[in-house]
Amino acid sequence: xxxxxxxxxxxxxxxxxxxxxxxxxxxxxxxxxxxxxxxxxxxxxxxxxxxxxxxxxxxxxxxxxxxxxxxxxxxxxxxxxxxxxxxxxxxxxxxxxxxxxxxxxxxxxxxxxxxxxxxxxxxxxxxxxxxxxxxxxxxxxxxxxxxxxxxxxxxxxxxxxxxxxxx
Amino acid sequence: xxxxxxxxxxxxxxxxxxxxxxxxxxxxxxxxxxxxxxxxxxxxxxxxxxxxxxxxxxxxxxxxxxxxxxxxxxxxxxxxxxxxxxxxxxxxxxxxxxxxxxxxxxxxxxxxxxxxxxxxxxxxxxxxxxxxxxxxxxxxxxxxxxxxxxxxxxxxxxxxxxxxxxx
Numbered sequence: 001x002x003x004x005x006x007x008x009x010x011x012x013x014x015x016x017x018x019x020x021x022x023x024x025x026x027x028x029x030x031x032x033x034x035x036x037x038x039x040x041x042x043x044x045x046x047x048x049x050x051x052x053x054x055x056x057x058x059x060x061x062x063x064x065x066x067x068x069x070x071x072x073x074x075x076x077x078x079x080x081x082x083x084x085x086x087x088x089x090x091x092x093x094x095x096x097x098x099x100x101x102x103x104x105x106x107x108x109x110x111x112x113x114x115x116x117x118x119x120x121x122x123x124x125x126x127x128x129x130x131x132x133x134x135x136x137x138x139x140x141x142x143x144x145x146x147x148x149x150x151x152x153x154x155x156x157x158x159x160x161x162x163x164x165x166x167x
Numbered sequence: 168x169x170x171x172x173x174x175x176x177x178x179x180x181x182x183x184x185x186x187x188x189x190x191x192x193x194x195x196x197x198x199x200x201x202x203x204x205x206x207x208x209x210x211x212x213x214x215x216x217x218x219x220x221x222x223x224x225x226x227x228x229x230x231x232x233x234x235x236x237x238x239x240x241x242x243x244x245x246x247x248x249x250x251x252x253x254x255x256x257x258x259x260x261x262x263x264x265x266x267x268x269x270x271x272x273x274x275x276x277x278x279x280x281x282x283x284x285x286x287x288x289x290x291x292x293x294x295x296x297x298x299x300x301x302x303x304x305x306x307x308x309x310x311x312x313x314x315x316x317x318x319x320x321x322x323x324x325x326x327x328x329x330x331x332x333x334x
Contacts, residue, residue: 007181010174010178011174011177017210018210038209040207040210040216040218042209043204044207044218046205046311049207051207051211051218126305128299128308130297130320132297133297138294140294
């Protein structure tokens with residue numbers, strides 16, 4: 001495990017996240033991982049922040065709404081199959097960790113675990129939530145919401161960032 | 168002028184923005200530049216996006232609320248004095264461009280100009296606006312809002328990114 005500066009690895013993060021990363025959230029006994037392909041990184045409120053977007057229709061949404069933190073695990077090796085599975089199956093119907101042999105690994109600063117993989121991990125404390133108001137969305141983006149299941153944006157203060165070799 | 172990949176320069180952007188950058192907005196005849204020290208960059212809605220935050224109390228707020236785009240000009244050389252001025256004076260009372268000898272330069276894709284400087288420029292089309300709901304803000308951040316003048320978050324699709332040498 002090697003600590004890293006989230007901004008020093010931001011180019012890698014963005015390139016990899018477009019291919020898929022795991023957003024893992026735990027609240028009480030509920031734990032789920034979903035595939036994300038989007039994310040913003042930077043500084044706001046004088047803190048390093050990572051922002052993720054979760055549609056209200058997702059199983060993860062019901063968990064993250066009760067959670068105080070989340071993690072993002074970004075594989076730097078090929079995990080196409082697991083990412084595809086986590087992006088298309090719902091944690092309501094299947095235990096993704098068991099089905100895929102994904103191993104949750106205790107995080108350092110968050111209740112939500114990270115995923116055991118070769119890659120970069122971000123541990124984030126949720127500081128602000130913004131449910132999308134469709135009235136303030138540009139028309140150009142409406143086609144992404146045919147079912148009107150808008151995203152809620154979660155802004156997490158990055159409290160730990162590190163690379164792992166475990167795959 | 169040299170085109171660049173916003174993610175390839177994201178580490179530089181974040182390091183520099185913490186020292187101050189110019190957010191420039193034009194709507195109709197109204198034009199203003201303010202200093203920002205925060206920003207998020209990444210991918211959302213299948214697009215490269217830069218997010219800025221503007222307090223409702225700012226002169227820039229009245230302009231950006233009518234605007235369809237903004238630019239961010241990030242100096243890579245020292246512009247401490249101009250940044251301090253733009254961060255402390257209001258465009259309501261003073262023409263910052265005239266007072267500082269800042270030169271607006273026509274942008275390629277946006278109505279809002281960029282600032283003539285040695286640095287990196289982002290031209291962004293506003294795709295989504297999120298006024299902050301204080302009820303969804305973590306208590307840890309409340310101290311940043313003693314006057315309750317919350318930020319509105321503006322998500323701009325990055326339609327041009329380039330470096331300039333002009334200082």
